Amino acid sequence: MKFEEIYTTYWEKIFRLCLGYTNEYSLAQDMAQETFIIVWQQLPKFRNESSIGTWIYRIATNTCLRQIEKRNRVKQTALPDNFVMAEEKKHDIEPQIQLLYRFIAELPEIDRIIISLELEDVKQAEIASITGLSESNIRVKIHRIKDRLTKKFMENGE
Amino acid sequence: MENNQPINFKELWNKQVTPAPDQQDLFNKISKEQKSRLKKVIVMNVTMLFTATFIILIWIYFQPRFVTTKIGIFFILFAILMMILFTNKTVPLYKQLKPDESNAQYLEVFKRIKSREAFIQTTVLRLYFVILSVGLLLYMYEYASRMQLHWAVIYYVVFLAFVAFNWFYLRPKMIKKNTKKIDSIIEKITTIKEESI
Known part of the structure; x- marks a missing residue:
């Protein structure tokens, strides 16, 4: 697979994953670009040991985790419900979508990754291989995270 | 959305507007x-x-005619080279961090690197100050011995004050600054790992 092809195929998926992790639009854009810089550098070393998707998701999620070093603490401050950032207003109008991304970004780091991959329709076996956790653990976690998100939506009156 | 209807997270997730890819x-x-x-x-x-x-x-x-001066020059050179080499030694350490490993492995290696980095920074910094100070002391001896006594005393007092400032103020401050940042990163990695189990 050519780099250009990978880039156009995976760009949106990786961007959403990064946005779920940070809930900051421009930071997510930077992180997604950072992911593709690594993909570009590492592509000659890719040995088809895993599917290209798993490989890219591993790079993307590790890039997200690496943010610990850069920012030390990912901003998780919950904004008031009626607060809409000017930047987000431009890109996103549906409050429910905003809430979903905000609630995901408030989860523990690995949970954010798991649920984002699940919502991207990545198979549970693949999620297990990306995160390094067992498949049964992933199954339980997805169930719990979804429950938690539903609860948050309900508390928010949605 | 109705309260008793399950929320379609996938639909919401995919509706998020994404920026156009910018090659x-x-x-x-x-x-x-x-x-x-x-x-x-x-x-x-x-x-x-x-x-x-x-x-x-x-x-x-x-x-220089004194052997102390020559040894001093070696020490100074050694201290500077050691500092340059070891601060860059952290770069090969990061080569162990493979971006396409699983998150669990990645975090494990990342944590190990950070601990090693903290150790290297603290030890090298300590050694650097000791070797550099000894080197300077030896290097200055020849020139001080040619001075009049009172000038030599002033010379050494100023020098020792400089060494003391480095050792008691600058060194702990630099170590504290470095380790504080690294420690908080290690702590965060540990929390993430614990939460993922």
């Missing part, structure tokens, strides 16, 4: 990164070359 920006970033990497290598080599030239010039120009 031009990506390639600009790639070339910028390559340039900055090259710049780092050049700066490091030029620094080492300048240090070595500087010491050799001192040796030739001042023609």
